Amino acid sequence: MQHMDSLLNACANLSAYEQGKQMHAHILKFGFLSDVFAGNSLVNMYAKCxxxxxxxxAFSEVPHRGLVSWSAMIGGLAQHGHGQKALQLFDEMLEDGVTPNHVTLVSVLYACNHAGLVSEAKRYFKTMKKSYGVEPTQEHYACMIDLLGRAGKLNEATDLVDKMPFETNSSVWGALLGAARIHKDVELGQRAANMLFTLEPEKSGTRVLxxxxxxxxxxxxxxxxxxxxxxxxxxxxNPE
Structure with missing residues (x-):
């Protein structure tokens, strides 16, 4: 069964839907559907595809749903534009007594971003350590900066960049450059572009934006x- 899990995870990472379906058929044929690991792998594969x-x-058929299956389903919903549904499922997960980890909370912030729920995202971000014992990682900061930028809260986004306890990376500056383009903020655009010229000098997309x-x-x-x-x-x- 371990080989089947590995194959399903490979299909998920490659978004290989048809091959994953074939694995699902084998799982049904050999009666592995009651296996928690197989169920989790199926949820993950279909969600990522x-x-x-x-x-x-597949999620509804997983026996004894744990953090892995909940996180896979919430992540799939968030990734594919079902932000409100992802957050509803997150509430159900908490009601079920399952504590989220850093991966789950990245998906929650991502769901808030796609649903345009700025105040909810701020609440999750500010309370994640106190409520769930999860210290915000660079990925959580990047999600929040992207969300604030898209929402036009550019000052809040740049303040968060300046307060980050990590080195800023290209995903953070890329998010700010994208926000600057949407909201026609030349000063922020120049700042973000200059950082990206240093971090990713070969990337022509920065100059285009x-x-x-x-x-x-x-x-x-x-x-x-x-x-x-x-x-x-x-x-x-500095282009002059």
Whole structure:
């Protein structure tokens, strides 16, 4: 059965839905469906492949649902745009007496992000250590920064970046650059782009987004300068 679990997890990581379905058929054939590990693996595979209905069916058949099965189902719902359903399931998990871990709470923040639930996300983020004993990780900070940026709360997002007890990485600055583009914030766009030029100098998408921000406010000279940098294959820290 361990080999079957490994194969299902491989299918999940590769989003290989058809192969996962074949594994499911074998599990049914050999009577392994009552196995908790097999059930968890099926939920994880279907959820990651985006087949939420089948993930939900597999989830309902898992005997003695534990943290792994709850987290897989909540994560699948959150990842595929079912934010409200993910949060409802999280409440059910708590009612069932299961304590979330850092992975579950990343999915919860992700669900809040997709559902536009800013105040709820702030509450989960601020109370996660006190309520569940989970210290916020870099991934939790990145989720919150992305959420605040998308919601137009750019000052709060940058404040959180400055307060992070970790080195900021490209996912954080990428989220801020995306937010700056959405909300036409040139100053934040320049700051984020400059950091990304250092962290990922080979990534052309940064220059494209920066040019888009300049274009959105009619700063055509800056657009032209960024495009020249793209053409030359060079990046300066501060386009002038």
């Amino acid at each position: 985006g087949s939420i209905e089948e993930a939900s069916c 920066l040019a888009n921000i300049y274009a959105s406010v009619g700063s055509w000279e800056d657009v032209a300068k960024v495009r020249r940098l793209m053409k030359d294959g060079k990046v300066k820290r």
